[in-house]
Amino acid sequence: MRRFTFLLIAVATTAGLVAIIGPAPGHADEKSASYVTEIPQGYRDWQWVSSAHEAGNLNSLGGVLGNDVAIKAYREGKLPFPDGTIIAALHYRYVPSEENNKVFGEAQSFVPGAPTNVQFMVKDSTKYAATGGWGFGHFAGGKPGDAAFMKSCFPCHEKAKGSDLVFTRYAP
Secondary structure, eight states: OOOOOEEEEEEEETTEEEEEEEEOTTOOOTTTOSSOOSOOTTGGGSEEEEEEEEOTTTOEEEEEEEOHHHHHHHHHTOSSOOTTOEEEEEEEEEEEOHHHHHHHTSSOOEEEEEEEEEEEEEEOTTTTGGGTTEEEEEEETTEEOOHHHHTTHHHHHGGGGGGTTOOOOOOO
């Protein structure tokens, strides 16, 4: 028999006092984790939303994909995104293409290099109520980030409240 330790948090809202019960730090299993612990099936077949280049220390190229629910919401400009929306960001090292640059005669072509991680945002307003209705996932080498690593996701995304915590815009 598995035992779990739970944490009770009381939050004052305009509707009164609300109790939030969740697994205590270090006691979450995969089914009760407050973040995404399994890679959504079939994500490589989803549709393209946009591309991203993050400079600086990350120096990565990203392909952003969305499931059917996400694509429909993006195309309709629907905010907040509906439950069932899943957005995937596939990140790779940003490297020059030696083959292409030989043709161009200078370094002007850059391509994805080695993969670094895959990140997911899963919209479930009940399961992830404490993090704005979104579950965040980070997978490196197929393994999920742990609870301590995942704590930084929501505070960063919370700054994008105007777009339902999503940074990426649809590029039609």
